Amino acid sequence: MGLAAGYDAWIISVGNELLIGSVVNSNMAWLGRRLTYLGFRVRGGLVVPDVVEDIAWAFRTAAERGARVVVSTGGLGPTFDDKTAEGLARAMGVPLRLNREALEMIREKYGEKGLPLTEHRVKMAMLPEGSTPIPNPVGTAPGVQARLLNSLVFLLPGVPSEMKAMFEGYVEPLLRKVGPKLYFVERRLTSRGLPESEAAPLIDEVLRRHPKVYVKSHPRGAELGVPILVLHITASGPSEEEARREVESAVKELARMLASKGAAVSVNP
């Protein structure tokens, strides 16, 4: 995908509901997009059940395969099957400890409503030793920031509104400091009337001439009926201007080549 090495990101999604298919994993797509725009190369996504060993395996795998950043969603709430902190602790080889700061966050949230700290609520303050709680401005379960090998690890809740608020309010500002100084630019181009198999050699040629550009083709119509291809053209560069120049040049060339083969081409912003 042509980005600087050393800035791989991995996304871990925890939850049986994702594996039995009762929930579609929109969190992974949302995080993938945000991490890509921050200049990271999202190298892998792991979906694991609510099982401590499987969660630990996922964190170890991402860290051992060279992740600079690992973001997980799910498994941080008060119920018996919220096991992400325990899984991370096992991957780190440390015990879970009651984190005072996290407990204070939880106590405040429930205290405002006159609700006491029960065993299940206190559980949400049990973090891997040496980790830091992340404030949850929307819900009650704090997130967790930790380090595993060379990876910066962030545990976020699975509820999308909480996950997004915590990513934007805490994770993203931090990643802008430690992440690559890269900018990501994209365009879309729609081609009508040319089968994907005929567009393929044209795309190959454009890619050979633009090594920093990535083109992904998405067939939308029937390959043998009226073929519609949506081409997603992306580039990352050290400046937005440079990335944009690369993308624009590739888009122009692609549009010209596709049109010369009889396709009706439109370029979307």
Add this chain to the structure above:
Amino acid sequence: MGLAAGYDAWIISVGNELLIGSVVNSNMAWLGRRLTYLGFRVRGGLVVPDVVEDIAWAFRTAAERGARVVVSTGGLGPTFDDKTAEGLARAMGVPLRLNREALEMIREKYGEKGLPLTEHRVKMAMLPEGSTPIPNPVGTAPGVQARLLNSLVFLLPGVPSEMKAMFEGYVEPLLRKVGPKLYFVERRLTSRGLPESEAAPLIDEVLRRHPKVYVKSHPRGAELGVPILVLHITASGPSEEEARREVESAVKELARMLASKGAAVSVNP
């Protein structure tokens, strides 16, 4: 998740578009649901980019972690970035070979439209040595059936209509023969007015009494506003009747316990 061992399934999703978040992975949810209903325990989901080594790693990982069945989607088309067959071949330690049967399928599809076999179209007939093509009734790229360690591996296209038609027409009938003779039953229960942290100990108790039942709670309202919990209650058993009996008993007990704590409970079919 309480199912018979030896029937783990893994799902592999190939495609940069899933990692950069330009597409939400609905294929994984669809396959997860179908595999679960067939009695498999979906143990893991791996999302990898269009990179041969990463794809090979994913297949090796699933096989080494004990998958009985591995289903992948994506990366089977005619373009340069369709690398799933090559990734599987590398994981199997075999070369890609032109498969006569696959070539015939492709020749027929394009021939009907008077289109010749180009290099990019022939590429779709290059399968890992020793594997079998799967007919594609909707599109042009054949699927692939292969064996890796103890895993039965199926490569399906990423286009949902093609993937679903090939799963239903080919993979599912085959899995009904080799899969566990297990039935999967589910119910949903909605609880209003009780925070998840207060429902948690009740769920724990029901699970202790029903070891074959799985309860997953999904908070829908605000934990501190008007909390709404959707409880998804599932069980698998050697007969549908037995699975249903387990689920019904757990649902009844849960509804009673939640109501006794002041929740408004409704049971959905």
